[in-house]
Amino acid sequence: MIAERGLASTRIADVAERAGTSPPAVLYWFGSKDDLLTDALTVDEDRFYGAMTERLAALERPRHRLRLLIEACAAEYDWALWMELWGRALRDRGAAAARQRLDDRWREQIAEVIRDGQQAGEFAAGDPDDAAAIIAAVLDGLAVQVTLGDRAIPADRMRDLTVRSAELLVGCELAPLDERALAAGPSEEPRPWAS
Amino acid sequence: MAAVAPAAEITRARILEAACDLIAADGIDEVRIARVATRAGASTALVHHYFSTREELLEQALIHSFERAGEDRFGEPPDVEQSATSGLSQAIADCLPLAGPQEREWVLWVELWLRAVRDPGLRPVAARLYERYRKWIAALIRAGAEAGEFRSDVDPEAIADLAMALLDGTGIRAMLEDPAMDVQVARALVAERLAVELGVDAAALRG
Numbered sequence: 569m570i571a572e573r574g575l576a577s578t579r580i581a582d583v584a585e586r587a588g589t590s591p592p593a594v595l596y597w598f599g600s601k602d603d604l605l606t607d608a609l610t611v612d613e614d615r616f617y618g619a620m621t622e623r624l625a626a627l628e629r630p631r632h633r634l635r636l637l638i639e640a641c642a643a644e645y646d647w648a649l650w651m652e653l654w655g656r657a658l659r660d661r662g663a664a665a666a667r668q669r670l671d672d673r674w675r676e677q678i679a680e681v682i683r684d685g686q687q688a689g690e691f692a693a694g695d696p697d698d699a700a701a702i703i704a705a706v707l708d709g710l711a712v713q714v715t716l717g718d719r720a721i722p723a724d725r726m727r728d729l730t731v732r733s734a735e736l737l738v739g740c741e742l743a744p745l746d747e748r749a750l751a752a753g754p755s756e757e758p759r760p761w762a763s
Numbered sequence: 764m765a766a767v768a769p770a771a772e773i774t775r776a777r778i779l780e781a782a783c784d785l786i787a788a789d790g791i792d793e794v795r796i797a798r799v800a801t802r803a804g805a806s807t808a809l810v811h812h813y814f815s816t817r818e819e820l821l822e823q824a825l826i827h828s829f830e831r832a833g834e835d836r837f838g839e840p841p842d843v844e845q846s847a848t849s850g851l852s853q854a855i856a857d858c859l860p861l862a863g864p865q866e867r868e869w870v871l872w873v874e875l876w877l878r879a880v881r882d883p884g885l886r887p888v889a890a891r892l893y894e895r896y897r898k899w900i901a902a903l904i905r906a907g908a909e910a911g912e913f914r915s916d917v918d919p920e921a922i923a924d925l926a927m928a929l930l931d932g933t934g935i936r937a938m939l940e941d942p943a944m945d946v947q948v949a950r951a952l953v954a955e956r957l958a959v960e961l962g963v964d965a966a967a968l969r970g
Contacts, residue, residue, distance in 0.1 A: 648880045655877040657939050658870065659790050667939060701944070702956055705932030710924070712931055716879050716889045720897065721924065729924055736959065 602656055606666045609649050613670050616645060620677065630685030634734060635742040637678060638707070642727035647711040675700045685738060692739030699737050706730050775813050778803045782824035787870040791821055791878065822885060825875050829892050832868060837895035847907030848963055852970035854903060855953050858896075858930045859946050860938050869938050897923045907961065914962040922960055929953045 620640060624633045653670075656663035679700035685691030707730055713721040731742050781803035785794045796817055800807045814820035836857065860869035879885040900923035907913035933949035944952075951969055958965035 651876055651880050654935055654939065655790075655873055658873060664939060668941065671936075671941070698952075701933075702929070702952065705936070705952070706925065706928045707932070708935060709928030709930065709932035712876055713893060713927075716876065716893075717883070717886050718890045718893055720890075720894065725924070729921060729928070732921075733925055733956070733960075 602660045602663055605652060605656055606660075606663050609653050610666060610670065612646065612649060617673065617677070624677075624681065629690065630681055630688055631690050631740050631742055632745055633681045634678075634685065634738070635731065635745055637681060638703070638730045638734060638742070639727055639745065641707045641711070642714070642723050642730065645711075647715040651712070651715060671704075675704050678703055682738060685740065690738075690740050694737070699734075702737060703730065703734050706733050774805070774809070776827070778805060778810055778813060778820070779824045779827040782820055783828050783871060786821070786824060786874055787867045791874045794821060796820065822878070822882075825871065825878060825885070826888050828868075828871050829875060829888055833892050833895045837892075837899040847903055847910055847912050848967050849970075851900075851903050851907065851957065852954065852968045854900060855926075855930065855950055855957070855968065856970060858927075859934050859949055859953075861946055866938075869934060873935065873938065893927070896927055900926050904961070907963075912963065917961060922957070925960065926953070926957055929956055 620637070623636060623640075627633045627636060653663055653667050657667040658664075675697070679696040682691060682696040682699050686693060686696065707726075710721060710726040710729060714723050714726050735742050778799060782794060782799045785799060785802060794817075796810055797807055799820065800810045803810070810820065814823060857865070860866045875885070875889055879889045897920070901919040904913065904917060904919040904922045904926075908915055908917050908919065930949075930953055933944060933952055934946075936944040937946040937949045954968035954970070955965045958968045
């Protein structure tokens with residue numbers, strides 16, 4: 569509901585109705601609308617992060633994992649909620665703490681893939697945390713324009729610009745994944761890849 | 764009418780400025796018409812004369828702020844009298860939330876993002892500003908490539924998009940007081956990445 573309308577236009581009573589409960593019950597569990605947003609976003613993030621962890625683990629080569637991370641952020645992630653959190657985090661301590669925690673976890677996920685790539689000899693040497701910060705910043709920045717529907721930046725340009733920038737950063741070509749790899753769930757066996 | 768219009772324009776602009784100040788200070792959701800009126804030295808009736816609803820006032824305030832920012836910042840072609848490298852270095856500093864007026868502008872910037880996500884009617888305002896921003900940076904890149912300061916094979920539009928993404932992506936973290944990304948770290952990081960892309964010395968872009 570927050571994704572549909574934005575937090576300011578979401579009334580506790582509406583949330584309660586959709587969830588099939590009462591407004592006092594919603595407030596009992598969440599305390600305030602800011603907490604509700606933060607918790608809703610955290611649930612959403614945990615789901616995306618958990619699924620991503622499994623999909624990454626199903627890919628053998630770090631270069632494919634990095635490509636998947638970028639593709640998923642450009643094509644699948646719901647940035648509207650994330651941008652709500654930015655707005656709230658400017659003024660609400662709880663939202664600011666949640667933003668920091670979720671953001672750190674996301675960058676760590678990227679850094680881990682880069683470390684794996686360096687250990688496997690696929691990626692060039694360099695500070696993996698710095699590289700992750702850059703890739704995350706490019707994704708965050710481009711996501712604003714994609715989410716605002718700027719015609720100059722459709723989602724596939726977001727993907728291509730980030731891939732190109734990441735390739736230069738890790739010194740390795742990040743070739744497109746086939747469709748099965750993109751849709752791969754946790755049950756799929758890792759398969760060998762042609763490079 | 765000619766004598767009346769400028770006064771009305773001035774009053775309208777004063778109300779919009781007051782609204783921008785309050786949006787920057789308190790967040791858009793907290794802004795009330797009565798407080799905007801007090802700050803502008805006007806009555807609530809006068810505010811309502813110009814803006815029929817609170818939503819309209821807030822929307823017009825963001826539009827006012829960004830049309831003006833676009834004019835001030837991106838209206839002039841970048842000054843490349845010294846060099847494109849120093850012009851780009853200055854542009855990086857100008858577009859990050861440095862303390863002072865730029866930080867205030869950034870708060871409004873984030874509010875515009877949020878509003879435009881919720882309200883598609885505002886997206887053309889954001890798109891127009893980004894369009895100017897892109898052209899302005901791309902002109903700098905092109906000038907540097909033509910002058911032989913940057914690699915001659917750069918794609919100015921792609922580098923401009925990358926530069927804007929890096930500035931927005933690191934700028935928002937600095938705004939949110941991320942301990943690993945203050946505004947000076949952001950500035951160094953953007954300069955370093957663009958230096959690699961353009962084939963110039965990072966120190967020269969860092970300024």
